[in-house]
Amino acid sequence: MRRWLAWLWLCALCLLAGCAAPQAKAPVDLPSWADGPSRSAIVAFVNAVTDPSSPDFVPQEERIAVFDNDGTLWSEQPMYFEVLFAFDEVHALAPSHPEWKTRQPFKAVLEGDKAALAKSGHAGMMDLIVATHTGMSVDQFSQRVGSWMQKARHPSTGMLYNEMTYVPMRQLLDYLRAHGFKTYIVSGGEVEFMRPWTQAAYGIPPEQVVGTALGTEFVDAGGTFQLMRLPKLEFNDDGPGKPVAIQRYIGRRPILAFGNSDGDLQMLQWTTAGPGKRFAGLVHHTDSKREWAYDRDSSIGRLDKALDEARAKGWTIVDMQKEWKQIYVTDKP
Amino acid sequence: MRRWLAWLWLCALCLLAGCAAPQAKAPVDLPSWADGPSRSAIVAFVNAVTDPSSPDFVPQEERIAVFDNDGTLWSEQPMYFEVLFAFDEVHALAPSHPEWKTRQPFKAVLEGDKAALAKSGHAGMMDLIVATHTGMSVDQFSQRVGSWMQKARHPSTGMLYNEMTYVPMRQLLDYLRAHGFKTYIVSGGEVEFMRPWTQAAYGIPPEQVVGTALGTEFVDAGGTFQLMRLPKLEFNDDGPGKPVAIQRYIGRRPILAFGNSDGDLQMLQWTTAGPGKRFAGLVHHTDSKREWAYDRDSSIGRLDKALDEARAKGWTIVDMQKEWKQIYVTDKP
Numbered sequence A, B: 001m002r003r004w005l006a007w008l009w010l011c012a013l014c015l016l017a018g019c020a021a022p023q024a025k026a027p028v029d030l031p032s033w034a035d036g037p038s039r040s041a042i043v044a045f046v047n048a049v050t051d052p053s054s055p056d057f058v059p060q061e062e063r064i065a066v067f068d069n070d071g072t073l074w075s076e077q078p079m080y081f082e083v084l085f086a087f088d089e090v091h092a093l094a095p096s097h098p099e100w101k102t103r104q105p106f107k108a109v110l111e112g113d114k115a116a117l118a119k120s121g122h123a124g125m126m127d128l129i130v131a132t133h134t135g136m137s138v139d140q141f142s143q144r145v146g147s148w149m150q151k152a153r154h155p156s157t158g159m160l161y162n163e164m165t166y167v168p169m170r171q172l173l174d175y176l177r178a179h180g181f182k183t184y185i186v187s188g189g190e191v192e193f194m195r196p197w198t199q200a201a202y203g204i205p206p207e208q209v210v211g212t213a214l215g216t217e218f219v220d221a222g223g224t225f226q227l228m229r230l231p232k233l234e235f236n237d238d239g240p241g242k243p244v245a246i247q248r249y250i251g252r253r254p255i256l257a258f259g260n261s262d263g264d265l266q267m268l269q270w271t272t273a274g275p276g277k278r279f280a281g282l283v284h285h286t287d288s289k290r291e292w293a294y295d296r297d298s299s300i301g302r303l304d305k306a307l308d309e310a311r312a313k314g315w316t317i318v319d320m321q322k323e324w325k326q327i328y329v330t331d332k333p
Helices: A002-016 A037-050 A081-096 A106-111 A114-133 A138-151 A167-178 A191-202 A241-249 A262-272 A305-313 B002-016 B037-050 B081-096 B106-111 B114-133 B138-151 B167-178 B191-202 B241-249 B262-272 B305-313
Strands: A064-067 A182-190 A209-221 A224-235 A256-259 A279-284 A316-319 B064-067 B182-190 B209-221 B224-235 B256-259 B279-284 B316-319
Touching: A037 A167, A037 A279, A037 A316, A064 A167, A081 A106, A081 A114, A081 A138, A106 A114, A114 A224, A138 A191, A138 A224, A167 A182, A167 A191, A167 A256, A182 A191, A182 A241, A191 A209, A209 A241, A209 B241, A209 B262, A224 B241, A224 B262, A241 A262, A241 B209, A241 B224, A256 A262, A262 A279, A262 A305, A262 B209, A262 B224, A279 A305, A305 A316, B037 B167, B037 B279, B037 B316, B064 B167, B081 B106, B081 B114, B081 B138, B106 B114, B114 B224, B138 B191, B138 B224, B167 B182, B167 B191, B167 B256, B182 B191, B182 B241, B191 B209, B209 B241, B241 B262, B256 B262, B262 B279, B262 B305, B279 B305, B305 B316
Parallel strands: A064 A182, A064 A256, A182 A209, A256 A279, A279 A316, B064 B182, B064 B256, B182 B209, B256 B279, B279 B316
Antiparallel strands: A209 A224, B209 B224
């Protein structure tokens, strides 16, 4: 009896001290995932690699999970949100750039002239990125992104951009971390565009964000030091660049990868080609009511070759419309 | 009385369950550091940034500590150990390269002809690196490095290379981690040369190793996938490259940095220029008996400008001869 009382005491004190035994962890589940094939595949995979008695057990330090961002963790229509940020920044910076009133592609952005913008093509887009992303310190850019994320609104939904992250995917990140996974973003987005907000949005700290990189230079301005952002693309973290970046930054092959487009194909191939049990997932945008429906014909997040390969190889294809009970935090669950 | 018994029970069970309260952690100390200015500075800094009631308190997630490797965590004489690895690899690979018998700088390495080797200069060194580090997959290279580390011996000490890591610095890494720091290597060494052994040697996992990077290419060879190492220098992680790499890979400014040469100067400047309390340390090679003594005139690990700046700014300069009771694990403590 005394032992039993002592045990009760132990439990009570442990809880008070935040000193719970492993099996007493707060349950982390996937409530926004419908009971369907994707949810089952995720749970079966996590159970297999985390059960020490399973032949597929993977030690905790090797449980690396990588996620694309645009279209995988948040929306990407009608345009990558980083490009919408660049448009907003052109408006914000225009007063100190009177020449933009007559110079393309800035004129097109300021006037909302989509045809002229489209005509400016890839070179025009790079001009916009250079004008809004570089020529300032890393700290200054980080502040501009942070400030934009707090007040900018999406053109069609009117939501804050960080409200357009996917609740089921945030639950998946929590679920994986609760099972000892280390979660990374591996995105075509520019790395410093993501870092100011990924911790709050996804629980992913700056050092676990891998992305496209612009040039950076260490500048000693008479005893004060800055890291200045240069108008130069140093690394394009897309397609075959993704496995290269995973090796460069992480140095381990992931055991789980999630993407949504052909730009993620090589990351999924690299992840699944390793020995042991592996998981590859694709978010398939099938919900024109709550989000957007697109795949093979979209210019943003085109999912064509990766869809074929996923079907051929039995990767998990998440049907957003059927498998997600809720998409955004503002949706009714 | 019953409460007191319950408390005893709690303590006993907690210890059995490995569920100790934070203050009951196994003590991690710095036994190989003599009671001197460097040890005092380290302890004072760690106490200041980890005490929640201190004005200098730093939240755990921002306790980033970065360490140079060559000359800071292990020795670097008579030549960076990675170069000695390249020499050993030339000998190991020579049977399948008969042309090396007559081609410089390979001939010089095979014959131990130091004059001819020196004459081949920087271009010759790059030829050796390309021949021994590239043209194979990341996995193959990792295996070669791991195998070398297990059997290769240093030319003058006869020790295994991983026995030439510094006991006091390994204790410092442990001490910092026990106080919530995340420890990184930021080295001029090639990143894939370090990753196969840094976990065992320093407790630093692959994803916390930043280094010089050679090119890598994702190759789809008919459904099997490889990351192939290319004969191309992509990033030189030395001097001003170190703060750039810290930002690119980690995305946070460290609060503690340790180096030993002018190649670490900008990393120390960047670390100490941030707001709040910061720590910059230099390992000063002053022990010609147990290790080597060198600074301003050495071609390896030259410490000149950084020594002046450290003295001017009051950074911690570790006098190895006076402040380290033990250097290698084989030394008598």
